Amino acid sequence: MVSLLIFSLLATPHIIGSVLASDSPLNAANSSSIEWGPCDPSVITNPTLTCSFFQIPLDYHDSSVGHARLALAKVNATGDRLGTVFFNPGGPGVSGLDFLNTLSEFFTSVTGGLYDVVSWDPRGVGSLTTPGEIFCFDSPDEYNTFWNGTIELTGIEMTGNFSDPDDVQALLAQAPIMQEKYDELARRCLRHPSGKFFRYLGTAATARDIVALADALDGPGSPVNFIGASYGSVLGMWLINMFPERVGRVIIDGIIDPTLLATGETPAIWAFHELADADKAYEGFLTGCALAGPQGCPIASAEGQTAADIDATIQALLKQAHDAARRSVFVPVTSEIIREGLLSVLESPTQAADFVNMTWPMLVAGVQAESGSDSLTARREMRSARRRARRDGINQQNQTPSYSAQVMLCGDSVDLRGTRVSEVFEIIIAASRNTSEMFSVAWPAQFYTCPFWPVRAVERYQGPFNKTLANKVMVISNTHTSVSEPSQCLNEVMRAYFVNGTLPEDNRTLCEVDTDFDIFPGVNTEAILTAMSASGDDV
Ligand SMILES: *[C@@H]1O[C@H](CO)[C@@H](O)[C@H](O)[C@H]1NC(C)=O
Ligand SMILES: *[C@@H]1O[C@H](CO)[C@@H](O)[C@H](O)[C@H]1NC(C)=O
Ligand SMILES: *[C@@H]1O[C@H](CO)[C@@H](O)[C@H](O)[C@H]1NC(C)=O
Ligand SMILES: *[C@@H]1O[C@H](CO)[C@@H](O)[C@H](O)[C@H]1NC(C)=O
Ligand SMILES: *[C@@H]1O[C@H](CO)[C@@H](O)[C@H](O)[C@H]1NC(C)=O
Ligand SMILES: *[C@@H]1O[C@H](CO)[C@@H](O)[C@H](O)[C@H]1NC(C)=O
Ligand SMILES: *[C@@H]1O[C@H](CO)[C@@H](O)[C@H](O)[C@H]1NC(C)=O
Ligand SMILES: *[C@@H]1O[C@H](CO)[C@@H](O)[C@H](O)[C@H]1NC(C)=O
Ligand SMILES: *[C@@H]1O[C@H](CO)[C@@H](O)[C@H](O)[C@H]1NC(C)=O
Numbered sequence: 001m002v003s004l005l006i007f008s009l010l011a012t013p014h015i016i017g018s019v020l021a022s023d024s025p026l027n028a029a030n031s032s033s034i035e036w037g038p039c040d041p042s043v044i045t046n047p048t049l050t051c052s053f054f055q056i057p058l059d060y061h062d063s064s065v066g067h068a069r070l071a072l073a074k075v076n077a078t079g080d081r082l083g084t085v086f087f088n089p090g091g092p093g094v095s096g097l098d099f100l101n102t103l104s105e106f107f108t109s110v111t112g113g114l115y116d117v118v119s120w121d122p123r124g125v126g127s128l129t130t131p132g133e134i135f136c137f138d139s140p141d142e143y144n145t146f147w148n149g150t151i152e153l154t155g156i157e158m159t160g161n162f163s164d165p166d167d168v169q170a171l172l173a174q175a176p177i178m179q180e181k182y183d184e185l186a187r188r189c190l191r192h193p194s195g196k197f198f199r200y201l202g203t204a205a206t207a208r209d210i211v212a213l214a215d216a217l218d219g220p221g222s223p224v225n226f227i228g229a230s231y232g233s234v235l236g237m238w239l240i241n242m243f244p245e246r247v248g249r250v251i252i253d254g255i256i257d258p259t260l261l262a263t264g265e266t267p268a269i270w271a272f273h274e275l276a277d278a279d280k281a282y283e284g285f286l287t288g289c290a291l292a293g294p295q296g297c298p299i300a301s302a303e304g305q306t307a308a309d310i311d312a313t314i315q316a317l318l319k320q321a322h323d324a325a326r327r328s329v330f331v332p333v334t335s336e337i338i339r340e341g342l343l344s345v346l347e348s349p350t351q352a353a354d355f356v357n358m359t360w361p362m363l364v365a366g367v368q369a370e371s372g373s374d375s376l377t378a379r380r381e382m383r384s385a386r387r388r389a390r391r392d393g394i395n396q397q398n399q400t401p402s403y404s405a406q407v408m409l410c411g412d413s414v415d416l417r418g419t420r421v422s423e424v425f426e427i428i429i430a431a432s433r434n435t436s437e438m439f440s441v442a443w444p445a446q447f448y449t450c451p452f453w454p455v456r457a458v459e460r461y462q463g464p465f466n467k468t469l470a471n472k473v474m475v476i477s478n479t480h481t482s483v484s485e486p487s488q489c490l491n492e493v494m495r496a497y498f499v500n501g502t503l504p505e506d507n508r509t510l511c512e513v514d515t516d517f518d519i520f521p522g523v524n525t526e527a528i529l530t531a532m533s534a535s536g537d538d539v
Contacts (some may be wrong), residue, residue, distance in 0.1 A: 046101045048071045058200040060208045072120045072126030073097050073103040078113035084217045085115040090230030093404035095126045112499035124201035124404045129232045131197040134404045136189040154329045155336020156443045157322050161432045172361035174424035202457025203412045207239040223248025230254040244467040253476040262462040266413045271431035278389030278436040281346040286310045288528045292520035297356045321367045333366030349519050410453035419451035487511050
């Protein structure tokens with residue numbers, strides 16, 4: 001759950017001689033130089049940034065399709081400039097402009113001030129890049145009416161590990177209804193004006209965009225420097241394997257196995273791989289809450305409660321929400337909403353105190369109210385809390401939900417059209433019994449619905465992922481599930497790499513999370529791990 005493991009991939013300098021067909025960005029736009037100027041104040045408020053646009057072909061293999069335009073932002077190098085570092089925050093579908101707007105000082109720091117740091121809203125993202133954000137509905141009302149009364153809005157109800165056969169029956173009974181909905185959604189999305197762009201918004205095209213940008217900013221053939229986090233690590237792995245001879249200084253963080261994504265089946269990737277440690281992380285949360293006690297973690301109702309007591313409190317609320325939702329789906333808080341809130345805390349432990357102080361009482365009140373408005377308000381709040389937790393910006397509470405992430409994630413995934421909704425439900429039931437009892441049920445996780453998405457990208461990179469690279473890249477990962485916790489040690493390792501090209505001497509370095517970072521008041525990561533190993537847990 002916590003320690004950060006850094007190691008460097010094997011790389012032999014300058015061994016790449018021949019350039020394969022896939023190794024050139026093809027028709028890279030280098031017709032006009034990039035002129036930096038003021039930023040659009042509706043998107044960028046940070047005065048240290050300058051902005052521009054960059055034209056690229058929609059399809060690098062077919063210039064007749066036309067062009068796209070990327071919105072760029074840059075934070076200038078403060079010292080003797082060595083080049084440009086490109087940053088992608090992942091998602092897929094997260095705005096690079098938002099991230100750079102917020103985190104410019106962090107990037108200047110970890111790059112030693114020696115690079116311009118450039119980020120951008122990738123194809124299919126935001127309001128300034130064209131094609132930008134993808135929508136299949138024109139308003140929140142249209143979206144809510146389309147999905148009204150379905151598990152798309154309420155989530156799936158179950159307790160334990162689908163312990164009650166009635167819950168299994170109820171889920172399977174939803175399959176034909178959802179099958180019809182997803183078929184209709186596919187037709188609706190394709191009919192939408194943005195539908196014609198779906199096939200051009202894949203990760204391979206975005207990797208080519210980065211190379212085209214490097215050609216324009218640092219000169220043709222220049223080394224490409226890149227930082228990618230989370231899904232940005234997938235983009236990074238596509239980039240370094242599609243263009244191994246162009247690899248400059250590259251850091252990928254929060255690794256997703258690229259071979260799974262290139263060749264695996266999306267529902268199983270999520271259910272059996274991505275959630276593999278989720279229940280263990282949940283135990284860490286319970287342990288921290290128990291250590292903090294009722295003062296620091298109000299889910300604990302009395303001094304001296306154990307992790308098991310706190311779990312019992314949470315399971316009781318889940319059961320109550322479940323029972324109410326089985327009577328009527330129009331309840332304010334379903335058990336799925338509670339699970340979603342908990343999962344977002346595990347993904348982003350910095351949110352734990354807010355969750356237990358503010359969100360938890362709201363969930364309890366919502367379950368007890370059991371009637372009134374439908375579940376949409378609470379769910380939307382949870383969704384936006386989750387988006388905030390992932391630091392991907394804007395509160396979209398009253399905005400029409402975007403389908404950008406589906407376009408990219410599903411467009412890059414193996415084409416499983418023909419898979420039935422009932423088959424995905426069977427995977428969820430299996431995963432709740434052998435992988436994550438708490439979180440396998442999360443619906444609608446994008447990975448679960450990709451088989452029903454109608455379009456795949458014109459170019460999908462499917463490996464190999466073991467190319468010999470022109471420079472060593474740095475891989476940052478954590479020893480358990482995804483976390484984002486501060487680590488000064490890690491920042492210094494990153495800075496040494498960008499400034500001096502130095503990598504940890506033994507190719508592997510373990511950085512601990514900062515000890516002054518508390519997950520709950522007075523409870524840091526180390527305390528939680530110590531308590532978990534004392535109780536015999538394998539951490
Ligand atoms: C375009 O290519 C030329 C040489 O081919 C190079 O000097 C220049 O830096 C490149 N970038 C731009 C934006 O013109
Ligand atoms: C960044 O550098 C450019 C020149 O490349 C300059 O025009 C711009 O004013 C600088 N931006 C800031 C905020 O200093
Ligand atoms: C959803 O359906 C319920 C019950 O049929 C109805 O009362 C409600 O107005 C509908 N909501 C939307 C947004 O269509
Ligand atoms: C949560 O409440 C506790 C106890 O009142 C307090 O110490 C802590 O600062 C609060 N945390 C947040 C994030 O509000
Ligand atoms: C479900 O969980 C219960 C209680 O933990 C366990 O006894 C049972 O074996 C599990 N069922 C399956 C099918 O794994
Ligand atoms: C869980 O069950 C699925 C489906 O039967 C299987 O593919 C997967 O390997 C199992 N995972 C574990 C950890 O047992
Ligand atoms: C690289 O991966 C491919 C399969 O993806 C494999 O066939 C090949 O042997 C690997 N090469 C090396 C040097 O490991
Ligand atoms: C880079 O190397 C120099 C010379 O060894 C050293 O003084 C400096 O601290 C290093 N910078 C970083 C950020 O590691
Ligand atoms: C680190 O990796 C390099 C190859 O990239 C190898 O030559 C070196 O021996 C490794 N060092 C250690 C300590 O494993």
